[in-house]
Amino acid sequence: MSNRAINLLVPVVSVILGLIVGAIIMLISGFNPINGYAALWSGIFGDLYTIGETIRQITPYILAGLAVAFAFRSGLFNIGVEGQLIVGWFAAAYVGVAVELPKIIHLPLAILAAAVAGALWGFVPGLLKAKFHVHEVIVTIMMNYIALHTTNALIKTVSGGGDRTEQIFTSASLRSEFFQNMTEFSRLHFGIFIALLMVVLMWFILEKTTLGFELKAVGFNQNASEYAGMNVNKNIILAMVISGAFAGLAGAMEALGTFQYVSSKGGFTGIGFDGIAVALLGMNTPLGVIFGATLFGSLKYGALNMPNAAGIPIEIVEIVIAVIIFFVASGYIIRLFLLRAAKKKEAK
Amino acid sequence: MSFLEVLYFIVPSAIFYAAPLILVAIGGVFSERSGVVNIGLEGLMVIGAFIGILFNLFFADTFGNATPWLALVAAMAAALLLSLFHAVASISFRADQVVSGVAINLLAIALSIYLVQKIFDKGQTDFITERFGRYNVPFLQDIPVLGPMFFKSVYNTSILAIVIAFVAWFVIYKTPFGLRLRSVGEHPMAADTMGINVSRMRYIAVMISGALAGIGGAIYAQTISGDFGHATINGQGFMALAAMIFGKWHPLGAMGAAIFFGFAQSLSIVGPSIPYIKEIPSVFLLILPYVLTILALAGFIGRANAPKASGKPYIKGHR
Numbered sequence: 133m134s135n136r137a138i139n140l141l142v143p144v145v146s147v148i149l150g151l152i153v154g155a156i157i158m159l160i161s162g163f164n165p166i167n168g169y170a171a172l173w174s175g176i177f178g179d180l181y182t183i184g185e186t187i188r189q190i191t192p193y194i195l196a197g198l199a200v201a202f203a204f205r206s207g208l209f210n211i212g213v214e215g216q217l218i219v220g221w222f223a224a225a226y227v228g229v230a231v232e233l234p235k236i237i238h239l240p241l242a243i244l245a246a247a248v249a250g251a252l253w254g255f256v257p258g259l260l261k262a263k264f265h266v267h268e269v270i271v272t273i274m275m276n277y278i279a280l281h282t283t284n285a286l287i288k289t290v291s292g293g294g295d296r297t298e299q300i301f302t303s304a305s306l307r308s309e310f311f312q313n314m315t316e317f318s319r320l321h322f323g324i325f326i327a328l329l330m331v332v333l334m335w336f337i338l339e340k341t342t343l344g345f346e347l348k349a350v351g352f353n354q355n356a357s358e359y360a361g362m363n364v365n366k367n368i369i370l371a372m373v374i375s376g377a378f379a380g381l382a383g384a385m386e387a388l389g390t391f392q393y394v395s396s397k398g399g400f401t402g403i404g405f406d407g408i409a410v411a412l413l414g415m416n417t418p419l420g421v422i423f424g425a426t427l428f429g430s431l432k433y434g435a436l437n438m439p440n441a442a443g444i445p446i447e448i449v450e451i452v453i454a455v456i457i458f459f460v461a462s463g464y465i466i467r468l469f470l471l472r473a474a475k476k477k478e479a480k
Numbered sequence: 481m482s483f484l485e486v487l488y489f490i491v492p493s494a495i496f497y498a499a500p501l502i503l504v505a506i507g508g509v510f511s512e513r514s515g516v517v518n519i520g521l522e523g524l525m526v527i528g529a530f531i532g533i534l535f536n537l538f539f540a541d542t543f544g545n546a547t548p549w550l551a552l553v554a555a556m557a558a559a560l561l562l563s564l565f566h567a568v569a570s571i572s573f574r575a576d577q578v579v580s581g582v583a584i585n586l587l588a589i590a591l592s593i594y595l596v597q598k599i600f601d602k603g604q605t606d607f608i609t610e611r612f613g614r615y616n617v618p619f620l621q622d623i624p625v626l627g628p629m630f631f632k633s634v635y636n637t638s639i640l641a642i643v644i645a646f647v648a649w650f651v652i653y654k655t656p657f658g659l660r661l662r663s664v665g666e667h668p669m670a671a672d673t674m675g676i677n678v679s680r681m682r683y684i685a686v687m688i689s690g691a692l693a694g695i696g697g698a699i700y701a702q703t704i705s706g707d708f709g710h711a712t713i714n715g716q717g718f719m720a721l722a723a724m725i726f727g728k729w730h731p732l733g734a735m736g737a738a739i740f741f742g743f744a745q746s747l748s749i750v751g752p753s754i755p756y757i758k759e760i761p762s763v764f765l766l767i768l769p770y771v772l773t774i775l776a777l778a779g780f781i782g783r784a785n786a787p788k789a790s791g792k793p794y795i796k797g798h799r
Contacts, residue, residue: 161598209578256774266777267786269519269578270725273718274770285763399711408582445597450590458565458583462573 138470142463143413145470147427150456154448167442172449175437176430182437184315187324188390190429192217194327195382196407197414197421198334199250199375204416205338206371207351212257212272213379214404215279216250218397220383222283223249225394226290228300228387238303243326243384250380251373253279258372262365268372276400284396296395306389321389328422330378335418337374347371379404406432409457428453484625486754490743491629493750495638498742500525500700502641504720505727505734506648507692512729513652514685515665515789519581520566521693522717523588527562528555528697530592533708534599536608547610548702555698556691562588563690564683571682574793585717593710604709612637612703637699641735644692648731661685665787668794678794693717719745722773729787744769 155165176186196213203210210216224246233241257271291297306321314320338344349357350367358364382403387394406428413427414420435449459466504521511518518524535551543550566584569575596605617631617639652658663671664681672678697713705712719741726740727733748765751757757765 157594161594211578211582260774260778264778266774267725270722270777271774274722274773277715277718277770278767281763281766285761285766399714405582405586408579412579445594447590447594447597451587451594454583454587454590457586458569458575458580461575461579461583462569464575465573 138467139415141470142466143415143424143460145466146413146456146459146463149459150452153455154452157451158444158448163442163444168438168444168448171438171441171444172431172434174441175434178437179316180314181316181318182433184311184318184320186430186433188318188320189433190425191321191323191327191389192382192385192403193406193410193425193429193432194421195330195378195385196403197410197425198330198418199378199382199404200407200411201414201416201418201421202334202338202378203371203375204411205351206347206367207354208258208261208368208371208375209269210254210257210272210372210375210379211269211408212253212275212376212404213382213407214400214402215272215276216253216376216379217383217386217401217404218276218279218283219253220246220250220380221387222286222383222394223380224304224384224387225297225300226286228304228392229290229298232301233303235303238301239306239388242300242304242388243381246380246384246387247377248380250383251377254372254374254376254379255369258369258376261372262368276404280397280400283394287394287396297393299392300388304388305392306385307392319390321385323385323389326381327385327425330381331418331422334378338418343367343370379407382407406453409453409460412457412460488628489754490746490750492632492634493746494739494743495630496635496703496742497746497749498739499635499638499641499703500696500716501720501723501738501741502645502735503696503699504693504717505723505738506645506731507689507696508721508724509648509652509727509729509731509734510661510685510692511689512724512790513665513787514661514682515668515787515792515794516567516570516682516686517577517581517791518563518566518686518689519578519721520563520584520588520717521581521689521720522713522715523581523585524559524563524690524693525697525700525717525720526585526588526592526713528559528694529701529705529712530588530595530697530708531555531558531694532698532701533605533608534595536610536702537606540608540610543610545610548612551702552695552698556694559694559697560687560690563686563693566690567683567686570793571679571686574795577791577793589710592708596708604712605707607707608702611706612699635703637703641696641699645731645735652731662787664794665789668789672794672796682794693720696720719769719773722777725786726773726776740772741769744772 158165158168175182177183199213200210224242227242227245253275256275257268260266260271261268287297306323308322311320346362346367350364354364410421410424410428413424431449435446438444438446504525508518508521532551532555535554536547540547566580569580570577612635614633615636616633620631621627660676660681664676664678668678700716701708701712723737723741724734726737751765
């Protein structure tokens with residue numbers, strides 16, 4: 133079996149193992165896994181409405197996945213996607229409600245605000261990593277909490293003491309009547325095109341520009357890159373800034389597309405953390421992220437159907453997701469099994 | 481309110497909030513000293529909190545006063561089991577330790593909320609009836625100034641946490657086991673050459689971290705929150721992780737950092753009833769522990785203190 137085939141098989145096997153573990157847990161707790169997964173399936177592809185909603189759910193996952201993957205490619209682990217997403221969400225919604233402008237200016241401005249806010253939130257851990265060698269994992273985790281509490285306080289100020297802002301002006305909205313009519317009034321919005329555009333952009337940056345080459349080189353070996361005359365510190369900061377911008381855009385999808393407002397949060401959205409899994413499943417490639425996001429968006433949205441249709445708590449899907457991540461991380465052992473299986477076949 | 485009165489008010493509260501953090505941070509010290517990064521502390525705490533509350537609710541009638549203590553044991557066992565997943569993945573399966581830790585976090589919260597749904601048919605558990613009590617430490621409470629601050633109506637879980645910190649310091653720095661533990665985290669190949677079983681040391685260390693995180697989670701749930709839901713732990717494990725780094729991977733340092741974080745956290749809760757502090761918008765008090773952590777990491781503690789082999793799987797014969 134070629135190396136490439138095995139690289140592709142590892143995530144597939146992980147997903148299958150995750151689904152099997154989910155089935156076992158359903159069996160143990162007295163649910164019928166066939167009913168459970170049937171409910172999941174129809175929750176994803178049941179009708180045009182659910183398909184529209186599934187794609188809507190996939191959109192922020194693509195961007196969150198890109199954010200994690202982009203940092204990963206530069207050798208950085210961005211756990212702060214969640215916080216960058218939250219500030220992006222707030223920034224986009226704020227621009228959406230604060231001013232009314234022609235759509236052609238207002239919408240891009242709101243999107244840009246989200247990207248800038250996310251980038252700023254990525255800049256801090258990037259700068260600290262580059263200048264003070266502080267591990268980005270801890271700083272990004274801390275930045276998540278700061279984002280959560282700060283935006284909650286800002287929302288209170290902006291809304292005059294309330295828990296959510298007003299609806300954004302339609303001139304800043306990503307909603308589309310065309311999509312809504314097509315999908316029986318789901319909340320599917322134009323954001324999916326932005327997400328796909330960013331996939332292309334990330335591919336372009338990584339594969340076609342000097343910057344991308346340097347970022348990958350720094351990811352492979354910092355010392356060698358330094359020796360080759362690259363500015364490692366600049367690249368670390370830049371990688372975190374771009375990663376944060378992707379994450380901020382994911383927040384814009386929620387603000388301008390799905391919800392049209394921002395409300396204060398008791399906890400994290402989880403999209404940023406799932407972005408880690410999306411990126412891993414996609415092997416940190418732009419194209420792979422689309423597949424990872426599709427899987428996660430589908431599982432997450434489809435799971436909503438499970439309590440109604442089969443009486444099974446949604447959390448079972450969360451367990452499946454955790455198990456998938458666990459096995460993707462342990463890719464070494466799956467690889468080992470696959471290689472052994474392949475060898476046995478050859479011996480026969 | 482005089483300054484001293486403010487201190488009488490805030491110091492016990494800081495220690496109260498610090499107790500779970502101390503235990504979990506020391507769990508992190510054990511794990512990282514052996515060379516395994518454990519971001520999964522949060523998840524291990526979640527399981528500890530969940531099992532602690534569950535045990536307390538189910539057995540309060542049977543065991544009465546002893547229930548919270550037995551619940552700690554149950555929580556310890558459950559978190560230890562979960563930590564084995566992290567151990568297997570990151571030691572035997574050579575998984576990326578951070579990613580495996582993230583998986584543990586997701587798994588713990590999903591599994592516990594799933595079970596809460598299944599058992600209680602709602603998003604969170606009932607409130608427990610048997611709680612840890614407060615005590616006045618005999619003799620010590622009579623010390624002027626310090627006595628009322630540290631030894632009056634103190635939770636015995638806080639005393640337990642501080643005792644464990646000193647025990648951990650002794651174990652890590654004064655015993656052969658601790659020497660082996662540290663050598664495995666600094667230079668696993670050299671340790672291996674000297675006949676130390678690297679994998680076994682790391683398994684033990686991760687299990688200790690799981691056990692301590694489980695106790696920490698159960699203490700948090702049984703003293704501070706009183707029930708269990710998806711937001712019960714809400715980042716305490718990450719705070720503990722930060723305390724560990726802040727404390728330079730040293731048990732007593734971690735304890736000091738944890739008390740400092742406990743102080744910052746209690747400030748956001750008792751702050752509104754203290755003069756001057758109540759004037760500060762609550763958001764600043766809420767983000768204070770996180771900002772301080774970042775500042776501390778950037779400026780105060782210096783660099784390159786982490787165990788050298790931390791985060792890297794050890795592959796025999798690999799240079």
